[in-house]
Amino acid sequence: MPNPHIVSANWLQEHLHDPQVVVVDCRFSLMDIALGRKQYQESHIEGAYYLDLNLDLSSPVQKHGGRHPLPDFEQLATKLSQIGVTSETTVVAYDDSRFAFASRLWWLLCYMGHERVALLDGGFAGWKAQNYATSSEIPHPRIGKFIPKLQTEWVVDIETVKARKDLPEVVLVDSREGDRYRGEREPIDPIAGHIEGAVNYPWMEVTNEQGFVVANQSDRWRSVKNAEEVIVYCGSGVTACVNLLSLKLAGIETGKLYAGSWSDWCSYLE
Numbered sequence: 730m731p732n733p734h735i736v737s738a739n740w741l742q743e744h745l746h747d748p749q750v751v752v753v754d755c756r757f758s759l760m761d762i763a764l765g766r767k768q769y770q771e772s773h774i775e776g777a778y779y780l781d782l783n784l785d786l787s788s789p790v791q792k793h794g795g796r797h798p799l800p801d802f803e804q805l806a807t808k809l810s811q812i813g814v815t816s817e818t819t820v821v822a823y824d825d826s827r828f829a830f831a832s833r834l835w836w837l838l839c840y841m842g843h844e845r846v847a848l849l850d851g852g853f854a855g856w857k858a859q860n861y862a863t864s865s866e867i868p869h870p871r872i873g874k875f876i877p878k879l880q881t882e883w884v885v886d887i888e889t890v891k892a893r894k895d896l897p898e899v900v901l902v903d904s905r906e907g908d909r910y911r912g913e914r915e916p917i918d919p920i921a922g923h924i925e926g927a928v929n930y931p932w933m934e935v936t937n938e939q940g941f942v943v944a945n946q947s948d949r950w951r952s953v954k955n956a957e958e959v960i961v962y963c964g965s966g967v968t969a970c971v972n973l974l975s976l977k978l979a980g981i982e983t984g985k986l987y988a989g990s991w992s993d994w995c996s997y998l999e
Contacts, residue, residue, distance in 0.1 A: 732847070732978075733844070733847065734835070734846075734847050734848065734974060734977055734978060735847055735848055735850050735942055735978070736821055736847045736848070736849060736850065737849075737850050737851075738849065738850070738851060738855050738856045738858075738859045738861060739859070741774075741821055741849060741856070741861075742859070742861050742862075744819075745774075745775060745776060745862070746776075747819075749817055749818055749819060750818070750819050750820075750821060751778065751812055751813050751814055751818050751819070751820050751821070751871075752774050752776055752777040752778070752820075752821050752822075752823070753777060753778050753779070753780050753812070753820060753821070753822045753823075753831075753834060754769045754773045754774065754777045754778065754779045754780075754823060754824075754853075755779075755780055755782070755786075755822050755823065755824045755830040755831040755833070755834050756768050756769060756823075756824045756825050756826070756830065756853065757781065757782040757783075757824065757826070757829075757830045759917070762783055765779075765781065765782070765824075765830070766779060766781060768825075770865065770867070771865060772863045772864070772865055773853075773863060773864060773865075774823065774853070774856055774861070774862070774863060774864075775862040775863060775864040775866075776864070776868050777823075777868070778812040778868060780808065780834060782797065782830050782833065782967065783797070785800065785805065785808055786800055786805070786830075786833050786834060786837060787799070787800055788800050788801055792996065793887075793989070793993055793996050793997065794988075794989050794993055794996075795965045795966055795988065795989035795990050795992040795993035795996075796917070796918075796964065796965035796992040797833075797965040797966055797967050797992075798966075798988065798989070799837075799884070799966070799988050800837070802841060802877050802879060803877075805837065805841070805877075806841070806875045806876065806877045807875075809838075809873065809875040810872075810873040810874055810875045811870045811871070811873070812870065812871055812873065813871030813872065813873040814843070814873045814875045815873045815874055815875060816843070816875075816876070817845075818845060818873065819845040819846070819847070820834075820838060820843070820845065820846040820847070821846075821847050821848070821849055822834045822835055822846065822847075822848055822849070823848065823849035823852050823853055823856070824852055824853070825852045825853045825854055825940070826852070826940075827852070827933060827935075827936045827940045827971070828848055828852070828935065828936060828940070828970075828971045828974065829932070829967065829968050829971065830967065831848050831849070831852070832848060832968075832970035832971045832973070832974050833966075833967050833970050834846075835847070835848055835970065835974060836970040836973055836974070836986065839880070839883075840879060840880050840883055840884070841875075841877040841878065841879060841880075842877060842878030842879065842880060843875070848974065850940075850941050850942055851939060851940050851941050852940040854939070854940065855939065855940060855941065882985075883984075883985050883986060884985065884986050884987075884988050885960055885985050885986070885987050885988075886987075886988070886989065887987075887989060887993055887994060887997065889960075889987075890924065890960060890962075890987050890994075893958065893960065894924065894925075894926050894927070894960065895926055898956060898957040898958065899956060899957065899958045899959075899960065900928065900953045900956040900958070900959045900960070901924060901926055901927040901928065901960050901962070902927065902928060902929075902930050902953075902959060902960065902961045902962070902969075902972060903923045903924065903927040903928065903929050903930070903962060903963070903991075904930060904931065904932040904961060904962065904963040904968055904969045904971065904972045905923075905929075905931065905932070905963050905964055905968070905991070906931050906933065907929055907931055909921070909923075909964075910923045910927075910929040910931075911923075911929075917964055917992075918964060918991055918992050918995050919995060920995040920998055922995075923991070924962070924991070924994055927962075928953075930949070930950075930972055930975075932963065932968040932969070932971040932972050933971075934949065935949075935971050935972065935974065935975045936971075942978065946975050946976075946978040946979040947978075947979040947980060947981075949975065949979065950975070950976060950979045950981055953981070954979070954981055956983060957983060958983050958985060959976060959981065959983050959984045959985065960985050960986075960987055961973055961976075961984055961985065961986055961987065962986070962987035962989075962990040962991060962994075963990050963991065964990055964991050964992055965989075965990050965991075965992045966986060966987070966988040966989060966990045969986055969987070969990060970986070972984075973986060
């Protein structure tokens with residue numbers, strides 16, 4: 730694999746029938762939570778399985794903890810085993826939202842100690858543009874054994890953010906669009922604004938409008954490359970993973986996820 734985190738449609742086409750490659754469709758819509766699965770059932774990359782942001786990649790919402798709490802990792806490990814994922818498997822995830830949802834699976838797998846995971850550059854639209862095979866057939870379950878090895882230090886909670894965000898060696902990154910960061914617009918959460926001290930790196934800057942990774946990710950992070958810790962958040966801990974991918978592509982290994990993100994933070998402000 731030329732890049733350990735990103736693969737091209739051409740690469741995936743060449744490896745689509747490799748038994749050690751598992752493809753996962755992560756399409757989802759925050760505004761219509763049934764849409765992604767419906768799109769998958771109508772047409773997906775041949776042999777791809779579907780994992781749902783709400784049902785598979787998150788756990789139920791509580792009073793605090795944000796809109797997309799991290800999943801139960803034993804349950805997710807069981808689901809991954811049922812689609813054939815083992816320690817030797819390369820997982821390729823895709824969506825049609827510029828990595829917004831596929832990057833959540835990418836990050837979760839990395840967090841669970843699985844290094845063989847990549848995102849499909851250009852997503853489903855890029856795949857179709859190459860006239861590569863799609864199908865409406867739902868693949869049969871496979872047999873795998875996925876054993877998670879959690880990298881627990883990669884996640885921080887609200888108390889850790891409060892304690893560390895103003896330290897000189899720590900950078901707190903808000904991944905939302907600029908107008909949400911500035912509090913000019915808030916379509917989802919009850920309170921607008923951002924965590925005091927956070928700098929804004931909108932997640933959509935990682936790709937172009939067609940969903941392909943922009944070159945020179947390291948240039949984007951030049952001002953934070955020497956930080957001891959980069960804590961990344963968004964609205965609910967999902968699109969922040971696109972920035973965590975970007976940090977990896979830039980060779981910066983100090984990124985951590987504030988999993989509850991703004992939706993957790995502002996739940997204490999109400």
